[in-house]
Amino acid sequence: MNLYRAEGIVLRTHKLGEADRIITLLTREQGRIRAVAKGVRRTKSKFGSRLEPFGHVDVQLYLGRNLDVVTQVETLSPLGAGLATDYGRYTAGTAMLETAERLTAEEREPAVQQYLLLFGGLRVLASGEHDSGLVLDAYLLRSLAVSGYAPSFDACARCGLPGPHRAFSVQGGGSVCPQCRTPGSASPAPETLLLLSALLTGHWPLADASEVRHRREASGIVAAYLQWHLERGLRSLSLVERA
Numbered sequence: 280m281n282l283y284r285a286e287g288i289v290l291r292t293h294k295l296g297e298a299d300r301i302i303t304l305l306t307r308e309q310g311r312i313r314a315v316a317k318g319v320r321r322t323k324s325k326f327g328s329r330l331e332p333f334g335h336v337d338v339q340l341y342l343g344r345n346l347d348v349v350t351q352v353e354t355l356s357p358l359g360a361g362l363a364t365d366y367g368r369y370t371a372g373t374a375m376l377e378t379a380e381r382l383t384a385e386e387r388e389p390a391v392q393q394y395l396l397l398f399g400g401l402r403v404l405a406s407g408e409h410d411s412g413l414v415l416d417a418y419l420l421r422s423l424a425v426s427g428y429a430p431s432f433d434a435c436a437r438c439g440l441p442g443p444h445r446a447f448s449v450q451g452g453g454s455v456c457p458q459c460r461t462p463g464s465a466s467p468a469p470e471t472l473l474l475l476s477a478l479l480t481g482h483w484p485l486a487d488a489s490e491v492r493h494r495r496e497a498s499g500i501v502a503a504y505l506q507w508h509l510e511r512g513l514r515s516l517s518l519v520e521r522a
């Protein structure tokens with residue numbers, strides 16, 4: 280029997296048959312994996328509750344023919360407890376889990392940085408140290424950056440002309456100079472660009488001191504930027520599958 284262990288965060292679960300679940304995990308060692316947890320929907324299951332979304336677990340698995348099977352689970356840190364009791368944290372955390380799954384397109388492709396970002400982000404979120412919307416936006420920007428889509432909030436994303444610039448283009452990769460600016464570029468407040476830059480680099484004192492209207496504008500930009508890249512990612516994926 281081929282056994283292995285992995286440290287991971289439960290991203291998602293879905294039902295399988297009468298009593299089993301398929302668990303999607305982002306692991307430190309092997310990137311995103313899916314595995315079967317047998318009998319976890321029975322009330323006497325030993326590890327059902329440990330394999331809920333946000334679970335930070337050490338699992339032992341054995342190699343199955345299709346999906347690997349979970350044989351042991353230990354909880355490493357109780358992330359879920361700090362998230363389940365606060366609606367803002369819970370919804371931000373759920374968006375982080377979904378993004379982590381979308382940004383790790385291939386199963387078993389090592390994604391250590393994505394794992395560390397998700398774990399760190401959920402831990403900060405659960406602690407309640409910072410506004411949950413800011414934690415979410417910081418996570419989204421950094422996970423996009425790790426995936427190779429770092430937006431620019433200062434120099435022109437197209438020609439590199441030092442900034443700051445007034446215009447921001449989602450399709451253009453961030454701040455753009457007057458020459459590179461395309462129709463449809465936004466003109467966010469300078470404070471919003473500073474906030475976005477602080478979130479990307481982890482400058483929390485600046486982010487914590489930001490005003491609500493700039494947070495709102497920053498969130499809109501992050502959401503548009505994420506959407507653009509996820510859709511593009513999906514499109515290129517469907518092309519690969521058709522080829």
Ligand SMILES: [Zn+2]
Nearest residue numbers: 435438456459
């Ligand atoms: Zn330019």
